[in-house]
Amino acid sequence: MLKYSIIVAVYNRTGEVKELLESAEKLDFERELFEFLFVDDGSKDGFQSFIEKYDSPTGLQTRAIYQENKGPGEARNNGMQNAKGEYLIFVDSDCMFPPHWLRTIDNDLGKYSLDAFGGPDTCHDSFSPLLKAINYSMTSKLGTGGTRGQKKSVGKFYPRSFNMGIHRKIYENIGGMNKLRHGQDMDFSQRIYDAGYKVGLIFDAFVYHKRRTSLSKFYRQIFNWGVARINLSIAHPSMLKLVHLLPAMVVLGLIFLALFTIIFPYLGGFLWIITGFGYLLINLTAFFQALFMYKNLKAALLSPITLNIQVFAYGFGLLKALWQTKILGRKEAEGFVKGYYGKKQLESR
Template identity: 50%
Template sequence: MKYYKYSIIIPSYNRADEIKELLQSLAGLEFPLERFEIIIADDGSTDNTPQIVEQARHQYPFDLKYFTQSNQGPGAARNLGMQKAEGDFFIFVDSDVTVPATWLANIDKALHQEKADAFGGPDTYRKDFPALLKAINYSMTSFLTTGGLRGKKGKKLAKFYPRSFNMGLSRELWQKIGGFSSLRHGQDIEFSNRIINSGARVIFVHDAPVYHKRRTSLRRFFKQVFNWGVARVNLYKMDRRMLELVHVLPAIATLIVILIALLAVFWQPAKVVFLAGLALGALLLLISMIDAVFMYKELKPALYLPVVIPFQIFGYGLGFIYNFIRRVLLKKGAKVGFQKNYYK
């Protein structure tokens, strides 16, 4: 059996604290040191990321490399990492994740057993995450919410696209399809679409999760999902196969709610429908809250869901509607959504 050497590529921009925590978790991997390298692809950080990396070099035994460039976006940073990588297989993780000790071993096992060219893995939570992050994790991953529409192997609601927080491909496949595009949002979907269209064997490694911290405030979370709605229309304009019915449902729901709410002001039947819709929404939220309590074995994350779930659905829906009007109806150029102070 051929043994792969893995290049774990981490794009970063002013995320020194996250990099420190991620490297600490990577130091705990139960995997031969000679079979992986870690590459920090810095996109022009102005914080103390170089110092954190240098400290880690002296603290941990793994092969750690650091490369930097002027600020060009995460896709360009990942491309820099691949250009500098020495591995047979490239693995991407975001700076806001940590990994369990068996993460890389499980990826290696699955790739060899299934003779795969590329993979994607799930994201989940750590028990020490704050209640808000657990609520966001629930909304993003639960099948009861739109998180269940993101697509996994074996589920038919949406095509499975590996995501850049936990995905990888072989060096040979990279040489065939090229690197990430210049898209600011949705670039991992576009990259995965090219992987799939190449005929590569793509697998979902269910037992190789990463612990994903995501956004740390409701404001950041809203910006993130709004941008995803915007990005989905941009992806549709690039290749119509990247838009499925499930991707449009939050926008349809948003439009229906807005329309009925406006009609309810002066039309009694619409008011009845609106109140019935509120009751149904409340019931679904209650079911989600109960499910979250069983999932987390605590109450506090569930108490955030009446805010987090509407933020996700309507944030994404508004972003999709906004960019659909611009790009499809008005035929204007691409739009990236929230960009200024995106990470603040």
């Protein structure tokens, strides 16, 4: 048996897979110990032809399996069912690896005997200013509280499917990912915790993650994360914390302040001045933090924009999900519908 199966769900992402494999060729790890298993979720962009002709210059073991378009969760489950490794590692197709990635995972598994694990995501120096700005908002404490793979964070660490691994016994004992439209990987992580397995963060096993390539796609992704939080809380009430409600509280606070100002214009105007000062301070902090991080003026200028998109998109998504589930009585809230994984699939990553 191989030690590691790296499972990559793919849907019309051949260009990204090429970059992923280019970085994988530089991995500092014995080729006979791991494989790349691509699960093609019904791609129409020539992926099958590309991967079947791929000839690794360093001896990477690559193979692919194919399914009708069913979404990333079903693709990952299919990958787990067909993987040959003792450990099953998930990465997104828009990720790239530093050379030490798999070696670091292997070393820490030997030290800490983890059953499940995850690593952070970050940006590569070659990424565009927009991707760097998105990375800032996604990893800074202003944006997420450091919950995405920081050594110190405001919440519990949940491995996520862009960089997540499990021992095969977990899949054999609790099964794969469920059919939630949003937040499948978070639900999977919580089920792993509930089953009593040892879960840990491998901080130095980061991947370079491109994430969304436009502000509109970023908004829809984060909106759906707000929706996902409510769906997750229905299945696992402990997964909804005060920190997750803060963006929605910001949205509601501004709405109430606007209504208050109509009734009490002078006092409301004074409160807007205080709010505006705090808002300016937060955005200046984001600008200077990003400037210090990237030494790139355009990335720094974009970072307050992506930070605001993240906060408001998450807040609106969470509020919409609360309306659908608590007021309309739906069992599962829905976010943006978009032909991203297929005509009927919801964008969930």
